[in-house]
Amino acid sequence: MTADYKVHGDIAVITLNNPPVNGLGYATRVALTDGLSKANDDAAVKAIVITGAGKAFSGGADIKEFGSPKALQEPNLHSVILMVENSSKPVIAAIHTVCMGGGLELSLGCHYRIAAPGCSVALPEVKLGLLPGAGGTQRLPRALGVEPALNMIVSGEPVKSEMLAMLPGQQLFNKMAASSESLLQEALAYASEVADVRPLPLVRNLPCKHPQGDAYFQFARNMVGGMSKNFPAPLKCVDAVEAAAKKKFDDGLLTERDLFINLMWTPESRALRHIFMAQRAASKIPDVPADTPTREIKSIAVIGAGTMGGGISMNFLNAGIAVKMLEMKQDALDRGIATIRKNYEAQVKKGKLKQDKYEQRMSLLSTTLSYDDLKDADMVIEAVFEEIGVKEAVFKELDRVMKPGAILASNTSTLDVNKIASFTQRPQDVVGMHFFSPANVMKLLEVIRGEKTAKDVLATVMALAKKIKKTAVVSGVCDGFIGNRMIEQYGRQGGFLLDEGCTPAQVDKAVEKFGFAMGPFRMGDLAGNDIGWAIRKRRYLEKPDMKYSKTADLLCEKGRYGQKTGAGWYDYVAGKRDAIPNAEVVKMIEDHRASLGITPRKISDEEIVQRLVYSLVNEAAHILEEGIASKASDIDMVYLMGYGFPIWRGGPMNYADEVGLFNVVQAMHRFAKNPLDDAKFWQPAPLLAKLAAEGKTFN
Ligand SMILES: NC(=O)c1ccc[n+]([C@@H]2O[C@H](COP(=O)([O-])OP(=O)(O)OC[C@H]3O[C@@H](n4cnc5c(N)ncnc54)[C@H](O)[C@@H]3O)[C@@H](O)[C@H]2O)c1
The missing domain is CATH 1.10.1040.50 (N-(1-d-carboxylethyl)-l-norvaline Dehydrogenase; domain 2)
Incomplete structure (x- = not known):
């Protein structure tokens, strides 16, 4: 069962319950339609609330069904939304935390919507080279206004519920709840209030027009076309919203369907969907189970304050992790610190970083010339000259001073990580972390798995990569890695x-x-x-x-x-x-x-x-x-x-x-x-x- 059904007085509550984000997979859709039928058949029920368990109303399609026939299996999302619209009793969506894609489309089929503040609302399909295919392009412009709806559909970016609620004339949210905690109680009260109101309001019946008509869509096409050169979907989003503004609702839905199917077949959408899955798959290592324990990393030492050492350090400072940099000479440390300061100051100047955040990050940074000062660090990342002799000397020192269980990483780009591991008495703790230059900017991290690298070391490094917002990919040892x-x-x-x-x-x-x-x-x-x-x-x-x-x-x-x-x-x-x-x-x-x-x-x-x-x-x-x-x-x-x-x-x-x-x-x-x-x-x-x-x- 992926949705719970419960009656509170004369209000039925259907709670989507498909962790982590209540994806609308087949089983959830079945449970939802079962709930709707039950509520409609129960004479004691006067209204129906749909909400989501845990940390979402609904994040939309279930990614496990992506591109599979299961996604279309009846009841598909279209049928579910139609069933909601046709319910003889009012259906109220109680929206909180995350309401995206199919989740938002489902709510737009409901007769009323009540939202908690702080909820992220989006139609992100464009990011997969698609457009919302369950009425989103037809209903959102009616509920929100053509322009704000098009902006959301073309960008795919989330907007906070309270921002949307402030838009003049919007009918997306009939009511805002005081908080996520009080949402259900407020939704129940609201459901009682509207239980007897007839006819039931439907978003599909709302008018949809832009005051500038054609001129607006021409302008939108120019803007969107210029920004989305190699991606066909954004312009198709404009076409779909234009259909909402110019056609009857059901004809607009057909246009949306056609555009959606055509996009589904484009190589660009296939590529974007592939990347979406690839990104999630990258963190999974075949023989390292997801529940492998990780080591705690609260402080990091970085050896070498050059180009890479400085950039690597910034990643951890940004994530609130203390860093101690070690060099051979004070002036090298001074140069390294000066570069880090310069980089942060440039961000402050551009308004990308607040002054207090900058100071907070710098306060997490310390330096030393002595290996003995590194003994408390949970992990060390070496970024010294690319010479095996230098690496040998450094790793022998690290082996001497680092506490047991500390992770010893090397940022080498070409050298043999197994050999580097052999310089220590603890090759199981040695791993490669190949950052790319500039290390504070580039998103890629190659994690080099040595012959003896322990599984929990790998799991820890992969988790740490996520924390510093890198895409980590595991590579075996070979010259140049992947x-x-x-x-x-x-x-x-x-x-x-x-x-x-x-x-x-x-x-x-x-x-x-x-x-x-x-x-x-x-x-x-x-x-x-x-x-x-x-x-x-x-x-x-x-x-x-x-x-x-x-x-x-x-x-x-x-x-x-x-x-x-x-x-x-x-x-x-x-x-x-x-x-x-x-x-x-x-x-x-x-x-x-x-x-x-x-x-x-x-x-x-x-x-x-x-x-x-x-x-x-x-x-x-x-x-x-x-x-x-x-x-x-x-x-x-x-x-x-x-x-x-x-x-x-x-x-x-x-x-x-x-x-x-x-x-x-x-x-x-x-x-x-x-x-x-x-x-x-x-x-x-x-x-x-x-x-x-x-x-x-x-x-
Ligand atoms: N530059 C890149 O694009 C890049 C990219 C990925 C990986 N790497 C790798 O990162 C490592 C560092 O490269 P870099 O470009 O930062 O070099 P760099 O010359 O800018 O910096 C190396 C720093 O290490 C210090 N150092 C040298 N020997 C030391 C020792 N024994 N103890 C302490 N400090 C010592 C030097 O004083 C210098 O500041 C190399 O292994 C390199 O292959 C570099």
Whole structure:
């Protein structure tokens, strides 16, 4: 049973009871319609109150039914709402805490609505590339007014009930309760008050018009179209609300239905729904049950106050967790603190952070030069130079001073976490926490699971990631982990494209048109070309037969490290981030090409994008096969959150699924025939080849 039924005097109360947010899944819908029938059949009942147990009226559709036929199984939400409307006795929605999506649509079918203050009210379907499909686009404009309703439907953002109640002429809430606690009592009283009023009022009968008519919808289209370039749903929301304003109610409902079904089939909506599920799935580790106990983390030590150490510390200060930073020298600590202050002060200046909050955060920060001062910390995160010898010295010290049970994390981006763990007597407490730069901004955290990392350490780190608002994805140990291991192949393809005839600007433009925030060369300039240079020196020394373009090395030999030196693949003017193509760099590429005896050819944008994106996909398939990532959707999350992969394409694996793995493999076979490319790399990973042959997908 997912709704409770109880009669108070002559009022029946149906309480949705499907934790955590009373999702309107099949069983809940059945229980709700059963309750409605019972109340209508009971002569002693004069009115019906629908409310929600626990922390929501209703959060809407049950995500477990997403995209499954169960969501449409009768009684579907439409039928439930129709049944509410047709009840011979008044139905009053008693709304509190959360009233979203289908929950709000259900309440709009009720004859009356009473709301508690502080309730988050939203129609968030647009965030999944959809629009409200159970009458929301037709009823909300009638209840609230066209303009505020359209704003809510197009943005999907929650608005507080008391704000909505203040809108002039609104009929969304007939009454506001004093509080969530008194809501039920007030709803019962209100139900008694309206029990005998006939005819029963219906939102569908309210007028719906915008005083400016067509001109308003034209304006709305211009605004919404400009802001939602790659997403079709927001403009369709405008169409649906326009139908509410111009058509008869039932015709408007049909328009909404058509628009909803069409959106359901768009790749953009599939991508957004995939991301929604992927985000939830990322925190689940197959062999670490959800009830694994976690260790208490009240204070953190950070070793190294450089670029990463400072950013990492800010995450915890923001979450109210005390941080102690350790450095070798006082001036390094001073510099680190000054950078943190500068970052916070910029936020204060922009009005994003209150002065007292800033001071409160800084008061949680302390520094030291001595390891012995770290003995009380619950966890330590190391962010020192990327050299195994330095890491060894640091971890030996940490092993000496940290209290038993403390978690020892490393922010290494390339080094072997198992080796780092072996420097201690407690490898079970060692884990990798790979933050991305700038660490206080970037949402991605790769959690590196060592061979011996304990399950409760993993569970603790995943919970902590949530607390500091990161999307954490677990990766096994390998060079580059998930993200950087894939990006290496992408970078190699970028180099080959230069050798074969492209300019950096051409490659970047093609990739940016595909939707990446930045092409590979602009990204290199931002991250610092010297970082990749150092990695190549180390890596290709170990793999002398690895084929790669030398152009990036030549660039670094000229000292063109990127934005930090004012020159990289492009030129930069101080204080600006615009990439200005540089003739000397183009000449350098041409000379190098000539020295290899290559005649340049014109390469299409399509080939550029395919080679770059499929290189990610092929490497990812190896990563999946080796168990470095436990699911394809984790790889998508890494690329969406950490590497600027276009959201509406849902990540590289989802994109490959959309293209069709058979087609992806065919393209790889074509690329393998290019003598200037790396034929060995383009052998499809066995997992990819198998899925393609079986007509299957990654996700
Ligand atoms: N910069 C990035 O984009 C990035 C991204 C992810 C991970 N990382 C990793 O983070 C780590 C730090 O990188 P960074 O960019 O912050 O480097 P950085 O050079 O900016 O900072 C390193 C800091 O560590 C300090 N340090 C060095 N040895 C120390 C020791 N023995 N004890 C205490 N402090 C010591 C240095 O004084 C310096 O302030 C590296 O492992 C790097 O691979 C960097």
